[in-house]
Every structure is written in structure tokens, then in C-alpha cells.
Amino acid sequence: MHSHAERGNDHARGASMTSVLSAKLLQALAPWRNAPAWHVAFSGGLDSTVLLHLLATLANTDTLPPLSAIHxxxxLQAAADAWPGHCQAVCDSLGMPLRVMRVxxxxGASLERAARDxxxxxFTEVIGAGEVLFTGQHRDDQAETLLFRLLRGAGVRGLAAMPAHRPLAGGHLVRPLLKASRAELEAYAREHQLAWIEDPSNADPRFSRNYLxxxxxxxxxxxxxxxxxxLARTAxxxxxxxxxxxxxxxxxxxxADQPSPFPWLALPSLVLAPLRELSDARQRNVLRHWLTPLTRLPDSDHWAGWYSLRDAKGxxxxxxxLADGQLHRCGERLWWLPTTWSEFSDASVSWPCPQNPLELPGNGQLKFIGKAPEGPLAVRYRQGGEIIxxxxxxxxxxxxLLNECGLPGFVRGRLPLLYQGEQLLAVPTLAGLWAMSPGDWQLHWMPQTCDQGLS
Known part of the structure; x- marks a missing residue:
């Protein structure tokens, strides 16, 4: 742990450093002044200690949203057991609430990445709607990130390094010190005699960032x-x-983002024809943009799967x-199926009381519109050769009938079929494609929706 009391010659330089850092911080904070709350990710290290001190000092003179720290x-290491106590002491001295979260x-392969995840x-558990989490990364971190990703062959998005802000849960992650250097933070810490923790793992050159x-x-x-x-400017x-x-x-x-003919099927989908008009590079760009919230994407060497999907016969x-699901093509439309979509059981399900909605394992629910037929009924899935x-x-x-309505192939295997004994009684109405059943009822199927695991 460091405590710096080097004054004298440093004093004038330190005072100017305080005003330089405060000015940079104020500029970065401007868009977030009306957030419902501000949180600071506080590790106890140099960067977050300076950020916390800057914000606490600012709160003495300006009206800011309620401010708290998260440690x-x-x-992962024995030394870390003393850190929550240190962080608590710092927060107490600044009169700031602290929340310690144990994870x-x-x-796995990369300890750095696992710890970050x-x-x-x-953090996502703490951040409420519209709230802001501030983290202490600075210009040197930005340069290291760019070089690190360059060596891994990242594309433009990766080489843009760390954004100054991005969405996090329902709020925002903001890095207000990206324009400040590590030297500026150190000078500020000395000027204000701040105490901070040196994480022993930060000196271990086996970690790529430390090596850099x-x-x-x-x-x-x-x-x-x-x-x-x-390098920071390049980023x-x-x-x-x-x-x-x-x-x-x-x-x-x-x-390409035109409504699908199956509005009840809550899966992301695109029309293929407009994408075909674009150059290969623009196709990759638009697909990266569309798929990024849905899955991790392959590097540039692994897009052959897209070309064979696009060029397959009608x-x-x-x-x-892909890593987190599959992109299907049915006719001239692309459909995204997350991994959770395939977690479905095609075992038959009995329906003794047909009045209530019937939960289908991994496949949404079934209900009757109108007066249900007499039970007992059962739900089975396609074997082939069904007549209705x-x-x-x-x-x-x-x-x-399914070919006539153009139902995508990946849905057909999970289409619930209603049986009375051995007789196929009904198939779900599927957005009006099936006429009313002989009685005065319809069978209505609500497949899994986005909030049931289809992200």
C-alpha cells in the first residue's frame, strides 16, 4: 500500500495537475449530470482511488446525483482479503457509501477475462435504469488495449478499444478519465496524499497486459x-x-428488416434479397451489426459459412x-435461432383438463379460443404422414398444408399437434392460416418468446 507525502517542488505542479484533471473530468461528466444515481467501480487501486477522490471533491461544490462506490x-489471492477493509476506510473518510460484492x-483459459466477466x-446487478457506473481506465490503458487487440488481429470495432461510454444493464458504463494519463493520476495522488493498493498480480508479466x-x-x-x-488518438x-x-x-x-409473415414467431429475421445487392464487405458489416447483440462472431477467416448459406439453392x-446459436435460411428469409431454441423435448404431453393453457416443455404454451372439445386430449409432435x-x-x-403456408422448416418439428386418441384433431391456427375447426374453437400456440430465453 502506498501513501505519498512528497510535497515542496511538486506542490505547484500538483495544484495545476488537480485543475487539469478536474477540467477533463468535468467535460466527461457533463452528459450524465441528470442521471438518477452515480456509482464508482472502486478496486482500491490508483486509478479508481483518484476517480473517487475527484468525484467526492466535486460533490462538495456541485450538485451531483447521489454518489456511491462498489468494490x-x-x-483470487490472499492479499485481496485486506482490500475491502481498505476501501471501506477510504469511503468512510470521504463520507461515501460503499457496497462490497463477493463474486x-x-x-477457464483466461483468468483476466473470467475475473472481468x-x-x-x-455491476449489472447494481445499476438501475438510467444510472451511471464510472470506471477509472485512462489513456495508458487505452493505448495498451489497442496494441493488445492489434496483436490479436482485431477488426475495426476491437481496435476502437474502450468506448468513453456504452450501455450497461439499463444504465450506462462511463470512463471519464480516458483523456488523462497515468502520470497525471499519479501526480494528483501524490498532491492529495492518497493511499492506494498495489495489486501484486499487476506486476506478473505472464498476463499479456502486464507484459505490454x-x-x-x-x-x-x-x-x-x-x-x-x-495510440490513444488512433483508437x-x-x-x-x-x-x-x-x-x-x-x-x-x-x-432487409421487413416484418415476417409469421408475426407470432418471436425470432429475429431478415429478408435475404436486399442483402444480396450489397458487396461482400457490406454484407459482413450489416450481419456483424445485426448479430453482435445475439452472439459472439467469428473472425474474418470464418465467414465461409455465411457464403454457403447465402448461395445455397432455394x-x-x-x-x-455460430457460438451462441444458428442462422437458418428458409426460402428468401434468414432466421436467428439462439441455442436455447433447441432445448426442447418432443415427448408427447397429456392434456386431461383442456380448459387451461398447457405449458409445453421448452416450447411455449397452448390454449383454446372458444369452448374446448371434450378430453382426454394429448399433444404430440410430427412423425410424418399425418392427415387432417x-x-x-x-x-x-x-x-x-405446411408447404402451402411456407412455414419455416425449423418450426415444423416443434409444431404441437392435438390428438384425441389416435385421431389428429387440430393444428394451431398459426396467425389465421388454418380455418376454424369443425367445432366453435381454435387451438392457439404461443411459442417461446424473447423473454423466455430467446434473447
Whole structure:
């Protein structure tokens, strides 16, 4: 733990540093002044300690939203057990409420990423609608992020590095110190005699970021003293470029994002024809934009799946497997099926009291509109060769009826069929495509919706 009381010559420089940092912070805070609450992610390290002190000082002179700190305790190293106590003491001295959240870090390939995921999961639990979480990343972090991602072959979105703000849960994640350097933060901390924690893992060069920070950047800045600010500026240029790519994607989506003929099927879908008109690069851009909220995307070498999906013959039913689901093509429409969509059981379900809605495992629910037929009834799924009585049309082959209405292939296997004994009594109305049943009732199916696991 560090406590700095180096005054004297540093004093004048420190005072000016305080005003420089405060000015940068004020500018970054301007858009968020009317948020219902502000939270600070407080690790106890240098960056978040300076940010917390700056905000607490500002709160003495300005009217700000209610301010509180959050410390996430990962429990990954013995030294960390003392940190919540340190953070509590700092917050007490500033008169600021602190919430300590203990998380379990999943073991996996990248400990850094797993710890980060656990941290952000904790943050999403705290952030209310419209509220803001401030984190302490600065310009040096931005430069390290850009170089790190460059070495991993990231695209424009990755090289735009850390955005100054982005949505988080129902609120916002904001990084108000991105324009400040680590040296400025250190000078501020010395000037105000702040105490902070040095995380021992920050010195471990086995972590890629630490290797860049301690081994690579000193060599770079020896030869190019402005390397950090130049790289941070490059990240800003790339962020602007990504903004333009997103704008282009939204324009390209307008023509492809037409309502589906099956409004009851709550799955994201696009019309293929307008996408075919675009160059390959624009197709990838619009699909990245559309799929980013839905799944992790492949790198640029792995888009062959998209081309074979796009170029397959009209009667084929190709699909492209992605990390968190599948992109299906049915005729001239693309459909996104999240992994949860396939978690469905096609075992038959008995329906002894046909009045109530019937929950179908992983497949939404069924209900009657009008007076239900006498039970006992059962719900089964397609085996092939089903025949159904259609009012005014006689006995018809179910497969042919489904072909007529163009129902996507991936839905057919989970279409609930209503049986009375061995007789196929009814198929769901499916948005008016089926005429009324012989009685005065209709069978209505509500498949899984977005809030039931289709994100």
C-alpha cells in the first residue's frame, strides 16, 4: 500500500495537475449530470482511488446525483482479503457509501477475462435504469488495449478499444478519465496524499497486459515518447470509423428488416434479397451489426459459412452454426435461432383438463379460443404422414398444408399437434392460416418468446 507525502517542488505542479484533471473530468461528466444515481467501480487501486477522490471533491461544490462506490471482491489471492477493509476506510473518510460484492470467478483459459466477466456481472446487478457506473481506465490503458487487440488481429470495432461510454444493464458504463494519463493520476495522488493498493498480480508479466505495460511500452516510449497518446488518438479515429460502419449497417438493415409473415414467431429475421445487392464487405458489416447483440462472431477467416448459406439453392435449408446459436435460411428469409431454441423435448404431453393453457416443455404454451372439445386430449409432435380434416377441403396431407403456408422448416418439428386418441384433431391456427375447426374453437400456440430465453 502506498501513501505519498512528497510535497515542496511538486506542490505547484500538483495544484495545476488537480485543475487539469478536474477540467477533463468535468467535460466527461457533463452528459450524465441528470442521471438518477452515480456509482464508482472502486478496486482500491490508483486509478479508481483518484476517480473517487475527484468525484467526492466535486460533490462538495456541485450538485451531483447521489454518489456511491462498489468494490468487487474476487477472492483470487490472499492479499485481496485486506482490500475491502481498505476501501471501506477510504469511503468512510470521504463520507461515501460503499457496497462490497463477493463474486465467484469461473476457472477457464483466461483468468483476466473470467475475473472481468464476474466483475461486470456484479455491476449489472447494481445499476438501475438510467444510472451511471464510472470506471477509472485512462489513456495508458487505452493505448495498451489497442496494441493488445492489434496483436490479436482485431477488426475495426476491437481496435476502437474502450468506448468513453456504452450501455450497461439499463444504465450506462462511463470512463471519464480516458483523456488523462497515468502520470497525471499519479501526480494528483501524490498532491492529495492518497493511499492506494498495489495489486501484486499487476506486476506478473505472464498476463499479456502486464507484459505490454512493463516490457513493451518502456521500449516504445524510449524511441517514440508520444507513443501512448498517439495510440490513444488512433483508437479515437477507429472509434469514429466504427461509428460510420454502424451508420451504414443501419441504412442497409432498413431494407432487409421487413416484418415476417409469421408475426407470432418471436425470432429475429431478415429478408435475404436486399442483402444480396450489397458487396461482400457490406454484407459482413450489416450481419456483424445485426448479430453482435445475439452472439459472439467469428473472425474474418470464418465467414465461409455465411457464403454457403447465402448461395445455397432455394429449396435447400442451410444453416450457419455460430457460438451462441444458428442462422437458418428458409426460402428468401434468414432466421436467428439462439441455442436455447433447441432445448426442447418432443415427448408427447397429456392434456386431461383442456380448459387451461398447457405449458409445453421448452416450447411455449397452448390454449383454446372458444369452448374446448371434450378430453382426454394429448399433444404430440410430427412423425410424418399425418392427415387432417380441413373444413370445406376434406382430408388433407399435413406436410402439403405446411408447404402451402411456407412455414419455416425449423418450426415444423416443434409444431404441437392435438390428438384425441389416435385421431389428429387440430393444428394451431398459426396467425389465421388454418380455418376454424369443425367445432366453435381454435387451438392457439404461443411459442417461446424473447423473454423466455430467446434473447
Amino acid at each position: 468487487v471482491h474476487h477472492g 465467484q470467478v469461473q476457472s 464476474a466483475r461486470y456481472q456484479a 505495460r512493463h516490457r513493451v511500452f518502456p521500449v516504445l516510449t524510449q524511441r517514440w515518447p508520444q507513443a501512448v497518446s498517439s 479515437e479515429h477507429l472509434s469514429e470509423a466504427q461509428g460510420l460502419l454502424d451508420e451504414l449497417a443501419r441504412m442497409d438493415l432498413q431494407t 429449396d435447400a435449408q442451410p444453416l450457419w452454426r 380434416e380441413v373444413p370445406g377441403r376434406g382430408r388433407r396431407d399435413l406436410k402439403r
